[in-house]
Amino acid sequence: MAWAAWLLLASANLAAGIHQASPWELRLAALTDLVHLGHRQGSFVKNLDYKLKLRICSAYPADAPVQVDLNEVTIRKALEYKSCFEYTGDMRSGDNVNFKVAGLGSGSFTIDDLPKEDAVLVLVVRRHDKASMAVSFTSHVFARLSGPQVALLDTFQGSSDSVVEIQQKEEDKTETLRYNSVMALDEGSYKVTLHDRDSKQEYPLEAESDEAYVIIRCGVDSEVLRSYKEELILYPASADDKDAKAAAYPMAISWALLLALVYGAG
Template sequence: MALANLLLAVSCTLTTGIHQATPWELRLAALSDILHLGQRSTLLQRSSFVRNLDYLIKFRVCSAYPADAPFEVLLNEVTIQKELEYKSCFEYTGDLHPGDNVNFKVAGLASGSFTIDKLPQEDATLVLVVYRHDRASMALSFMSHVFAKLSGPQVALLDAYQGTASSLVEIQPEDEEESAETLRFNSVMALDEARYKVLLHVGNHKEEARI
């Protein structure tokens, strides 16, 4: 109570005019400043170790849909790619959230939509491939894949073909003609860092690409 009365007296004295502080009042003011500084320091320390972790999510969208007209791709209602051509891809590195819809339009008309269910809690590359649902309709289907966080390269082989012909895919190092390995459709393979040839066999026809 004595301390409260003293502080009240100091306050009243200071509000009435110029006042020459006594050594005791100066010590009280210094003690008050130290207490407030300690409180501010504690708050700063408590907030300094709480921070948001920002993961780098690369969202790669590819079209395996055979059509002359390109897709317009929207994330919810915002266009993120004006023209996505057949056999082409693009990458989006903006904000993504679970529940976001990736919408596809052709000539301004809605064609299909893919909903992002959940996102990995680490740096990752998400791949979304749009392709034709079947040969009898124009409907869209989607395949998606999340590449694991590995130090080396990876290859995902997704089958978007709707025909009846059978095919075989092989991969081999560019400088080794006798060491080809067969790739399974809808699978992922981790590779050593190198240049590779990918061979597609359809009957007697063969196509080659390099990665």
């Protein structure tokens, strides 16, 4: 498929909402039910003249982390819910990104037909629906970055009327982002807000030159399984967000150590 036609198809799929199978992506197997989506074999080979970044995020609500394998090699042993990581190693046409939950194979994404230029592939593992533990995927490709871009991907399962807004710091103007859409940003500091009638959650975003950002609405509202509240995942995280998480981690360790000392002394 020509690159222009591929781009139009990818844009149409993204704008339509739930990401469906396309000739360049996924083959999926679920935990509780199998969903087979066709894909066409391609001829992507990574070239040393351009860089490919694979960013994988878990929007799969579960207590157990997700293991991520590239073919037979583990590239992330334990990817926690609402976490992301970046892989920049070698990839080839037909490589499979395999996911395991609680040690069980749960889904597989096949890399195929990527642009032969610098690009960022975002791959999000998520729930297929709110009534089962089946796995599905949402993906997006950023290419030809000439400034900051942000994609808002919706993986929430359930009923919700929440909206996501973005506002540049020290500016009055607020813009509502459409789910499953991409927009260009100016460099600078932003505040991203997820809110409904009763509450709002704010997240910092530092938009840097030629960087690609993903905002993921995650969570599940289920009548038959455990529900997880509606939240946002932002990746790459801003410096402020990284500092806050880094500060919280040693504090948690300190409390655990203090309790151990107190009970140990008793």
